Amino acid sequence: MTSTAATSLLNSELVAKKETLHCPVMVSEVLDGLSLRPGGVYVDATLGLGGHTEAIMSRCPEIKMVLGLDCDTEAMEQAESRLAPFGDRVRFIHSNFIHLHDVLLSNKIGQVDGILMDLGISSFHLENSRRGFSFSREESLDMRMDPSDAVTAADMVNKLPVERLTELIQTYGEERWAKRIAKRISDRRKTAPILTSTELAKVVANSIPRKYHPHRIHPATRTFQALRIAVNRELDNLKEALDSFPSCLRLGGRLCIISFHSLEDRLVKTAFREDSRLKPLTKKPLVPGPEEMYSNPRARSAKLRIAQCIEPVTDTLQGLLQEEKK
Ligand SMILES: C[S@@+](CC[C@H](N)C(=O)[O-])C[C@H]1O[C@@H](n2cnc3c(N)ncnc32)[C@H](O)[C@@H]1O
Structure with missing residues (x-):
């Protein structure tokens, strides 16, 4: 083991002691999918605790740079300490990934060789953020990945009209009991606002007849997923990213x-x-192998898709950068 790798491992151990370390999913599939090359520049659009970036840097030490974006500064601080051994070859950017095009421009980076997105929340959010992502922890009902965003889950639960709440739980949670759940929430908030994750979990569980409670998951799982998606505008952000990321890739570049x-x-x-x-x-x-599914429960629902940029885009970042130089 090289001394850098040893330091990196030690760093990981320290972070693991401080927080429950998020275990990156489908690492070897991602590394192959990105088709890493020496001198390449890559974007980790959802840096999180830096697990995938650490693996990228370790697999191909000749990589020029990984640009890591995250909208959560707390998660990013942990990634910074984990990735310190790689020095300034990892750049940390606090930003929503929908702004990637501008981030590349302001960092004077042209099109990149690969972009990774590992969507959703990390185990840090569930276990250590104290923002009410988990229905089993008595925490304030927040659910914002970026705490500077304006609207919390409590705002939605306590202020949205019941019809909008129904639609949201139905669409984003694919929850068949959405109407009953929204009605219960609306009845309950007439007496007192719902302010914590466990309060909401109880209201939801009581809305669904016991014999219809799902076997493998908590009855509030789908409602929590719906609220989290709505609070963080997850699907809108993904749509924007899917639209803009191809123009951030060089010809042949990979999107995972x-x-x-x-x-x-x-x-x-x-x-x-x-x-x-x-x-x-x-x-x-691609889906994780049985071993990974067994050892990392979060991996069980993971799906990895990979695409390659096949068209030299006309309105390129390179062009814009050259214009700037003139
Ligand atoms: C599943 S975690 C990534 C974990 C990471 N791959 C690792 O190995 O540690 C997803 C991360 O993406 C961040 N995130 C989610 N939506 C985002 C967005 N629109 N812009 C930037 N970061 C986002 C979350 O804050 C979270 O830290």
Whole structure:
């Protein structure tokens, strides 16, 4: 083991002690999918705790740079400490990934060799963020990945009209009991606002007849997923990214996207099939092997799709950068 790798491992151990370390999913499939090359520049659009970026840098130490974006500064601080051994070859950008084009421009980087998106929340959010992502922890009902965003889950639960709440739980949670759940929430908030994750979990569980409680998941799982997607505008952000990311890739560059539910995967699949700038390299999404599914429960619903940029885009970042130089 090189001393850098040893320091990196030690760093990981320290972070693991401080927080429950998020275990990156489908690492070897992602590394192959990105087709890493020496001198290449890559974007980790959802840096999180830096697990995938650490793997990228370790697999191909001759990489020029990884640009890591995250909208959550707390997660990013942990990634910074984990990735310190790689020095300034990892750049940390606090930003929503929908702004990637501008981020590349302001960092004077042209089109890149590969972009990774590992969607959703990390185990840091569930276990350590104290923002009410988990129905089993008594925490304030927040659910914002970026705490500077304006609207919290509590705002939605306590202020949205019941029809809008129903629609949101139905669409983003694919929850058949959405109408009953929204009605219960609306009745309950007439007496007192719902302010914590466990309060909401109880209201939701009580809305669904016991004999219809799902066997494998908590009855509030789908409602929590719906609220989280709505608070963080997850599907809108993904749509914007799918639209703008191809023009951030050089010809031949790779786009790897890991999604965790069917709503996301459907968007990725359609964009990869219909965008003439992209060629899908995975006909069916890749899924984790049985060993990973067993050892990392979060991996169980992961789906990885990979596409390649096949069209030199005319309005290129390179062009804009050259214009700037003139
Ligand atoms: C599943 S985690 C990534 C974990 C990471 N791959 C690792 O190995 O540690 C997803 C991360 O993406 C971030 N994120 C989600 N939506 C985002 C967005 N629109 N812009 C930037 N970051 C986002 C979340 O804050 C979270 O830290």
